[in-house]
Amino acid sequence: MFDVVADIAFIVDQSSSIRSKNFQLVRDFLENTIGGLDVGEGKIKIAVVLYSDFPRADVSFNTFDDKTDILRYISSMPYGRGKTYTGAALKFAKEHVFTKARGSRRDQHVQQVAVVITDGKSTDEVARAAAALRRSGITIFALGIKDTEEDDLREIASYPYKKFVFNVEDFDKLNSLSNILTKTLCNEITDSIIPRVSLSQKHSDDEKNNNTNFISEYSKFHSTFDDMKNFTKQWLEAFEVGNNHVRFGLVKFASSATTAFRLHDYNTKADIEKAVNALIMEGGGTRTDLGLREMIPLFEEAVRTREEKVRKLLIVITDGESRGTEESVEVPAKLLRTEQNVTIYAIGVKDASEPELELISGSPQRTFYVKNYDFLDEIKKDIITEICSFEGETFDYWHMFILYLQHRYVNQN
Structure with missing residues (x-):
């Protein structure tokens, strides 16, 4: 039994x-x-x-x-x-x-x-x-x-x-x-419950802070859009959020890239969740290269606001392959990974290109693909486990950005 x-x-x-x-x-x-x-x-x-x-x-x-x-x-x-x-x-x-x-x-x-x-x-x-x-x-x-x-x-x-x-x-x-x-x-x-991750529990006290950025794409369907926002908000429950813990930022991209909020804009879960809820569904092309380019000065800015050593994470979410780009997504992604020491996780949904996702992340272990948006919740535990099992250089803080692709919306009228 x-x-x-x-x-x-x-x-x-x-x-x-x-x-x-x-x-x-x-x-x-x-x-x-x-x-x-x-x-x-x-x-x-x-x-x-x-x-x-x-x-x-x-x-x-x-x-x-x-x-x-x-x-x-x-x-x-x-x-x-x-x-x-x-x-x-x-x-x-x-x-x-x-x-x-x-x-x-x-x-x-x-x-x-x-x-x-x-x-x-x-x-x-x-x-x-x-x-x-x-x-x-x-x-x-x-x-x-x-x-x-x-x-x-x-x-x-x-x-x-x-x-x-x-x-x-x-x-x-x-x-x-x-x-x-x-x-x-x-x-x-x-195994169904994902434990709330306390970085001070997972690592030593001098490793506990992180900056995470998200890049993501919005779908033309409101249920999909809500899935994306819910996925983002669920990350807040997995980490200790705050100026002395994990800092979050978010960038959207479609035909162009837009910074929704920077790492230092909000220091509480409640404020970040409110900002995510206020995001408006938009549309355009699939310029993943521009989204990644937008991240370079943002991570530079994040480092300037901290004297301590910072672990930098970028989570890219897209449901399509890049179109009409001026350069391969590999170029800005590699700059982020090698020159700024950013760890990138690439998440693809539906029509995303798995080879392109791997060019962005630079590693199959940090590349994820799901068939539907509601599956995002299912892979969250795998990504969090991978992030928190990091073994390498010790960091004082974490910076985390999420990069959303604002889907290739086409007006049917």
Whole structure:
């Protein structure tokens, strides 16, 4: 057994393509998987959503407390027929399963998990419903059987895919995944909380301050824009912010580059969060070179405001490849890395060029790519871990800039 607490909903395809004999194998798989979880009051709670043409939830989080009762239901779980409306099932789970009325303990900060089991491509559009479910704080595992394409599962699952996507070539191979899925579920629940990083805890007192700058791109969709701003604000919770700790600055770029705020403009989390909330969605081209060029005098200025040795970090976020540049992005990026000793993390989303991201960061270890903006939250822990595992020259302060790309917005009117 595993000593973990979570609300786990199994979202199970029962469409006609599965067939009755194979659905029994799905029942066996669920019995074995749930049998390995520590189910009970104050521990793991289980919900079950069945779907084909329409979704239904026979078991909510507050239906059963005893594992025996859940397994009894699973053993006789009804098989239906119809098409594979996975998108509708995910929307249903968000609106009618992961709710307080149905026993979800989200308001108690209990980890929320969905496990989608399907044997084929969704009849309806699934990407938007999956993104909405993930954005609401649900971690999604996607398990495909037989004819399910890997790309379809990636549209559903959380990031990284190697952790959250499972695929078997036939139903009789399902049970081989049972123990693996159980352990992965428990590991994910245990590791789900990102600890607040105290630099004085992570390093010695004379290493505790940093200056971080962010360069980022804004999308034309407001939900994406909000994802970007939320991602930025979440960094504030991971570090000690202040004039004698980590200082943050932010630059935006599109067809040109604009400094939103400098490192010394704000010294509290509340003030920085207020400044991020006030950012306005704009548009233009993709001049990553100009964004990087903007950083050079900003880091020079940051060093002049501090007599102590400063570790300089730059986080670049973009969802597209540079267009119409006067020079390769490698030129200003290399100047920052070599002449100013700036450590650069390059984060690409959607249509970003992974080779270009690596030219910016100068290292595959500091290059990250995700398919959708809501996956940014999933990679935050990896980046913070990499930043805080730094072993090298001792610094007195940290300067951190974030560089946003203000997306290639095109007016359709």
